[in-house]
Amino acid sequence: MSPFDYEVDVAVVGGGACGLVTALRAARSPGLTVAVFEKSTREGCNAQISSGSLAAGGTRFQRAAGIDDSPARHARDILAVSGDTEAAPLVHAVCEAAPRYVEWLADELGHPLELGLDMARSGQSVPRLHTDVGRGGGALLVRTLRRAVETAANIAFLDATPGTGLLSEDGRVTGVLVRENGRTRRVGARAVVLAADGFAANTEMLAEHCPDACGAFYGGVGTSTGDAISWGVALGAGTRNMSAYLGHGMIVPGHGTRLNPVLPFLGALLVGSDGRRFADERAQGYSRLGRIIAARPDGRAVLIWDDRMHDTAMNSELMRQSQEAGAFRRHPDLAALATALALPAEALAETLRMFRAVSSDGDHGPLSFPLYAARVTHGILATQGGLTVDTTGHVLHASGRRIPNLYAGGGSAAGISGPSTEGYMSGNGLLAALGLGWIIGNHLAVTLPHSART
Numbered sequence: 015m016s017p018f019d020y021e022v023d024v025a026v027v028g029g030g031a032c033g034l035v036t037a038l039r040a041a042r043s044p045g046l047t048v049a050v051f052e053k054s055t056r057e058g059c060n061a062q063i064s065s066g067s068l069a070a071g072g073t074r075f076q077r078a079a080g081i082d083d084s085p086a087r088h089a090r091d092i093l094a095v096s097g098d099t100e101a102a103p104l105v106h107a108v109c110e111a112a113p114r115y116v117e118w119l120a121d122e123l124g125h126p127l128e129l130g131l132d133m134a135r136s137g138q139s140v141p142r143l144h145t146d147v148g149r150g151g152g153a154l155l156v157r158t159l160r161r162a163v164e165t166a167a168n169i170a171f172l173d174a175t176p177g178t179g180l181l182s183e184d185g186r187v188t189g190v191l192v193r194e195n196g197r198t199r200r201v202g203a204r205a206v207v208l209a210a211d212g213f214a215a216n217t218e219m220l221a222e223h224c225p226d227a228c229g230a231f232y233g234g235v236g237t238s239t240g241d242a243i244s245w246g247v248a249l250g251a252g253t254r255n256m257s258a259y260l261g262h263g264m265i266v267p268g269h270g271t272r273l274n275p276v277l278p279f280l281g282a283l284l285v286g287s288d289g290r291r292f293a294d295e296r297a298q299g300y301s302r303l304g305r306i307i308a309a310r311p312d313g314r315a316v317l318i319w320d321d322r323m324h325d326t327a328m329n330s331e332l333m334r335q336s337q338e339a340g341a342f343r344r345h346p347d348l349a350a351l352a353t354a355l356a357l358p359a360e361a362l363a364e365t366l367r368m369f370r371a372v373s374s375d376g377d378h379g380p381l382s383f384p385l386y387a388a389r390v391t392h393g394i395l396a397t398q399g400g401l402t403v404d405t406t407g408h409v410l411h412a413s414g415r416r417i418p419n420l421y422a423g424g425g426s427a428a429g430i431s432g433p434s435t436e437g438y439m440s441g442n443g444l445l446a447a448l449g450l451g452w453i454i455g456n457h458l459a460v461t462l463p464h465s466a467r468t
């Protein structure tokens with residue numbers, strides 16, 4: 015008698031960015047059956063609420079814009095920020111995948127991508143964030159992927175069917191336990207892919223691994239409870255970079271919306287509640303900026319920008335949401351700005367006098383009224399550490415050997431941002447998700463049809 019309720023070739027746990035790409039790429043091999051087990055599309059995935067910015071070096075979009083980039087240059091930039099040389103092979107592997115899946119999304123799935131020339135970010139030596147033309151963000155990206163999954167004859171997408179554990183025999187994974195219509199099912203699989211994101215919504219795991227993020231604003235989804243990481247660890251898998259997370263320093267307290275991270279690169283000014291500058295605005299990635307703001311006595315700061323910057327920054331879903339929420343206002347003069355943000359007028363006037371708005375296209379001189387301003391604070395969006403994987407996405411045992419039939423990607427795998435929040439470069443989250451999904455799915459499409467069931 016079969017030890018399983020039913021069997022598939024590939025069982026993917028998690029139907030977000032990594033899981034959907036894995037399923038689509040594996041299912042290109044028409045003889046394979048693929049099942050995606052998703053905890054809850056109603057609660058959603060981080061990819062869906064993300065900005066949907068895809069970092070990729072060497073795309074046709076960049077070539078058309080005359081930008082000289084490559085996967086190797088992209089990898090160099092990431093490693094320079096993260097300092098995690100041990101992860102270099104993995105970083106190179108996902109950077110190699112990035113231009114391919116960006117062009118696949120655009121050319122085969124019809125996702126309306128463009129190169130974000132107005133999306134400068136810290137550490138990126140050339141513009142390489144790709145996003146949808148209307149700047150709808152991750153919701154549109156996930157919609158594109160889910161539509162493609164719906165039309166694939168050999169993929170079953172099972173919503174409200176969380177994975178609850180792994181099945182294994184003699185150290186090799188044989189399938190996954192899922193909760194389906196209130197009953198636990200044993201699903202046999204030749205390959206199990208853990209794509210259930212990280213653990214930012216799990217307060218115990220967060221306290222254990224990222225204590226400095228505890229109590230900070232959480233801007234991710236409630237489904238990221240680290241389930242898959244715990245199952246891997248129970249099987250003896252190694253973990254890496256568990257203390258790393260994607261932080262943010264431009265969350266508007268009281269509203270929970272974010273400001274466009276391009277603002278500092280357009281020349282915006284950041285002041286503390288004393289009205290004084292405390293950091294070089296353009297030198298920080300938004301994750302690192304989160305750390306710096308967290309270290310302020312009140313954990314708050316004020317970002318100030320002018321009309322010129324505003325027009326560019328408004329080209330983003332983040333800013334549209336912030337505007338709708340009333341998260342920032344335009345102030346006619348110093349007195350109005352100082353009063354609205356409770357800043358000491360004299361100190362603020364002096365800071366404004368000394369400040370020059372320098373952007374990537376030059377020095378625009380001092381800021382002049384009317385000026386926009388918003389109070390900002392720090393928060394955590396997603397964790398970046400997880401199960402150790404090799405360059406094909408195989409999960410590695412703590413001893414370094416592969417755990418047969420087990421793969422992980424996205425937030426469930428050890429990320430590419432090094433051991434701390436400061437190592438995150440914009441686009442790393444979706445790069446680790448789509449990149450590993452692409453690699454794992456392609457690998458399974460090629461290897462499974464020719465391998466015997468083990």
Ligand SMILES: Cc1cc2nc3c(=O)[nH]c(=O)nc-3n(C[C@H](O)[C@H](O)[C@H](O)COP(=O)(O)OP(=O)(O)OC[C@H]3O[C@@H](n4cnc5c(N)ncnc54)[C@H](O)[C@@H]3O)c2cc1C
Nearest residue numbers: 028030032053059060061064065067177424425441443444
């Ligand atoms: C607000 C915000 C903005 C961001 N912006 C960007 C950006 O612009 N660019 C970028 O690169 N990164 C960004 N990120 C990070 C990025 O969204 C994540 O790194 C990425 O989505 C991770 O992909 P994933 O597939 O691992 O997880 P997700 O996309 O979160 O998908 C995981 C899925 O697994 C499901 N799941 C969880 N547990 C189980 C279980 N037990 N059984 C079955 N299913 C389960 C969840 O319901 C979810 O659908 C952002 C994150 C946030 C929160």
